[in-house]
Amino acid sequence: MQHFDPEIVQSLESGLQERFHQRSDFLCKHVVIAGEKFKAYYFRTLVNLPKTLSILNQIGIDRKNDLKWNSIHSMEVDAPVSLNELYNHLLRGKLILLGQEGFVTVIEPEHAELSRPVMSPNSENPLQSAFDAFTEDLDTNIGLIRKKMISDQLVIETRSVGSQSIKKIALVYLKGTTLPEVIESVEKKLEENAHHELTTVRDLTQILGHPKFTLIPTYISSELPEETVQNLLNGKVVILMDQFSFAFAFPAIVSDLWSTTLDVQYPLLFQQFLRTIRGASLLLSVTLPGLYVVLNSVNPELLRIQLAITVAKSREGVPYPSLIEALLVLLLLELIVEATIRLPKNIGPTITMIGGILLGQAIVQAKLVSNLLIIILVASAISNFALTSYMNAVGVRLYKYVVLVVSSIFGIWGLEAALVWVILYFASLTTCTVPYLSWSVKGKTADE
Incomplete structure (x- = not known):
């Protein structure tokens, strides 16, 4: 609370009205609190004025002993010193009271109910952990x-x-x-x-x-x-x-690709097993599409003759190179993934599952792709989403196209060069002074 010269208070009022006169939710009301008249400036979309006034009237105001609402945990009094600070207080949902004799105060009011309560997580599935999630507040x-x-x-x-x-x-x-x-x-x-x-x-x-x-x-x-x-x-x-x-x-560091902090809830052997599975899924999701093209079109001599004949028969009747074949199916898989995310939750999984099964069966019967490619790319997609988070999976989804194109041009050497390049790329990254290839931010294994 502060007391200003009445002319200063009048200039503050005119400044507030001039700044926010085009905001339909900005209001100025004459209110009475414990028998005293005030002008209240606030945004009605942020402030619950009736509830705030009810609390203030219950507390009461004694002008000789200053404000007595300091004992209320939901109220705090702050003293504005400039018009810009008043602007900021209003935008943050505060209530400004202007009274007689230059009385000016900023109050933390009862806010409008704009945030949802603490609920269960929607985008993550915690195991052996609490089921509360962050809110918008x-x-x-x-x-x-x-x-x-x-x-x-x-x-x-x-x-x-x-x-x-x-x-x-x-x-x-x-x-x-x-x-x-x-x-x-x-x-x-x-x-x-x-x-x-x-x-x-x-x-x-x-x-x-x-x-x-x-x-x-x-x-x-x-x-x-x-x-x-x-x-x-x-x-x-x-x-x-x-x-x-x-x-x-x-x-973030490289171990965050295959390890989550909630792994510490499991026994050590189970924890290491899960992290090994995720590490293997990282390698498979990147290399499987490129390896299919290498062994099918560029370097089939790497396979035993019986396996090479089986792979060649699986592509019998397919009218275009294995690179175009792989890109076509990968594009369809990306469309299915995005449709699953965008569609309503009650129908999304059903539609995409039925559409994927019918589309996969039809495209194989039409001899547009081979059965082996469907198996390879579905395994790659499943491996991709076995990683620890959706954001990590997006980077892997992008890089496997680079591996696929390089492998189709340079064969097995291109596949190896793409893997070496990504390791060198990780080695060049430094975030917040910490190299990306660090095993732990603390300088030691975080779980021990």
Whole structure:
């Protein structure tokens, strides 16, 4: 609370009305609180004014003893010092009260119900883990993390990013576990690019200075608080965005392709088995399409004569080269995957399953592709989605086309060169001062 000269208060009123007069949800109302008259400025889409006034009237105001609502946990009084700060307070959903004798205060009101409650995750399937998921409310997400990690070493820094559209973010890390150079790198980029607009995840990676074009994501996204806590324990920095129901852990390393933080819930032998399966699926999803073209068209001499004859018979009647054949089926598989994502959940899986079966059977009977290719590419697609996250799978989906084309031109040597190149590419990546081929952000195995 502050008391200003009445002329200053009048200029504040005119400034607010001039700035927001074209906003239909911006209101100015005359209200009475404990017998005192005030002008209330607020956005009706963000503030629940009747509920706020009811609480304030129950508390009451004693002008001699200042405001007595400090004892209410949902109320906080802040003193504005400039018109720009008043603008920012309004846009963040605060309530501004202007009273007599230059009385000005900004109140944290009861907000309109705009966020959903904590629910089960929609895009991830946790096993042997809690079934709560992040929501769009930043404070709720921070509370979920604090509830699961009771530690005085947990550091949470709140920042605002953007100039036209201000976005509130939270920087979370575990002091003493996260490397200081990683924290310094993230904080430096956030400070340098605080004026950049932040509306999408790509904006966030650009603010942090990550490469614009990359085959693999430089972060780990999750809607599970349990997985986010494990990322913090593994030495990563987590960024939460307001009105975004995912947490982003930085930096990502190569082991994140086949290992998840929730693997620690399983016995050690089972954990290593799962990670071995995922590592094998990574190799198969990249190499199987290219290997089919190599052994079928470019270097069939690598096969035993009996197997080479079987492969050749499977393509009997197919009118075009194996490269075109493979690209055709891969394109159909990509269409099925995208249709599954875009269609409504109640009909999507049924339609795509029936369409895939009927289309696969018809295309083989029409002698447009071989039976062996259908088996190879379906195995490649299944292996692709055995990886730890959808974002990791997207990079592998893209790179297998590169492997396929190079293999069709240079044969087995092209396939080997493509695998060597991707390893060199991984070795050249550095995110938040951490090389991508690091085994752990903490410098040791995170699970031990």
